[in-house]
Amino acid sequence: MTPPMRSPNKQASDAPAFMRGLRGRLRVDEPMSRHTSWRTGGIAEYFYTPANKADLIQLLVQLPTDMPLHWIGLGSNLLVRDGGVAGMVVRTAGGLREFELSAPQRLSVECGVACAKVARLAARHNLTGVEFLAGVPGSFGGALAMNAGAFGGETWDWVEQIECVDRRGQCKKIHAKDLSYGYRQVALPEDCWILSGTLALTAAASGYSGQDTIRSLLEKRSASQPIQSANAGSVFRNPRGDFAARLIDVAGLKGRAVGDAAISDMHANFIVNRGAAAAADIERLIGIARDRVMQHSGVELDLEVRIIGAEK
Structure with missing residues (x-):
């Protein structure tokens, strides 16, 4: 269903x-190109940034039950089709941004906080374990x-544990041991959107600097990923025992372009928007990569990015 096209x-x-x-x-009628790291996408019929958690819950209680509902954070890992998005898009980044050291070695963080900030917060409290989050471009949710x-x-x-909310605005906490999760996937209950999560971390050893580790990881990321170009992070999940970037590279697709979308010369699992x-264009290039890798290596690549909206 394509949203009505009024004045953007x-x-x-x-x-x-x-x-x-x-x-x-x-x-x-908000252009989603303003809210995705690919800097492209059609218009959202309604676009809401809640004031806080209570305000978001009130929205859910009042929202018509037949209105489509979409959640985004910082808009990474997301492709919005050119035809736009019907219904309500809720942006948690900028609204759900609270965090606290809730107990010794426990960091509780709302879903709209940037992952990089979570890494720095943990390091600031002399906690270790999630320094890698500095290299994740999205939100904690x-x-x-x-x-x-x-x-x-x-x-x-x-x-x-995490705290979730359903379409009716009812909240519940779920312990990690009660959920199944694996590489790039979590089996969340149906009609469950994550509001926050609590991390159980480790006290850093004497002399260890989480900030130094974060700095080193960011330097590594800068040297290996096209972070200066608009992108959505890794496009495909790594197949078991292999790397999507290697498969795309050996299929001869580095630099392959459709319009202004191109497979990065720096990292083949990244598609960049050159302007x-x-x-x-991006979705067509995704299809080309999947088809070529299947033909060349016999491997089916699974998407890591999420695609929403209607085709134009």
């Missing part, structure tokens, strides 16, 4: 009835939802 970037002057009493910021990882570390190695790529 219009402020919501006459808020619909389901927005009454809310304190966050509502925009209608996204990292929890997909068990994001980098530099050999994975988010759910350190999760003690004016449409979402359709």
Whole structure:
């Protein structure tokens, strides 16, 4: 279902009835290119940044039950098709940004906090384990939802519990031991969106500097990934026992372009927007990579990025 195309970037002057009493910021016909790290995508019918957790819950209680609902954080790991997104897009980054040292070696963080900030917060409290999150470009909620990882570390190695909310605004806490998770996946209950998570970390040894480790990891990332270009991080999951980047490289696809979308010469598992790529260009390039790798190596690549919205 394609959202009605009205004037882009219009402020919501006459808020619909389901927005009454809310304190966050509502925009209608909002270009999603402003909110994705690929810097492309169509228009969201409604786009809301809640003031805080309570405001988000109130929105869910009041939102029409038949209205499509989408959640984003920092817009990495996400491709929004050019036809746009019907219904409500909720942006947690900028709204759900609270964190606290909730107990010794326990760091509780809301879903809208950037992963890089979580890594720095832990280091500041002399806690170790999640330095790798400095290399994850998204929000903490996204990292929890997909068990994001980098530099050999994975988010759910350190999760003690999460707090979720359903479409009706009902919240519940779930302990890590009650969930199944693995490489880039978490079996969350149906109708469950993550509000926050608690990390059980380790006290750093005397003389250890988490900040130094983070600095070293970021230097490594800068040297191996095209972070100066608009991208969404790794496009495909690594197949068991191999690397998606290697398979794409040996298939001869480094530098392959569709419009302004191109497979990075630096890291073949990255697709970069060289300036004016449409979402359709990126999606077509994804299809080319999957087909060519299957033909060349007999391996089916699974997407790591999420694709939402309607084709134009």
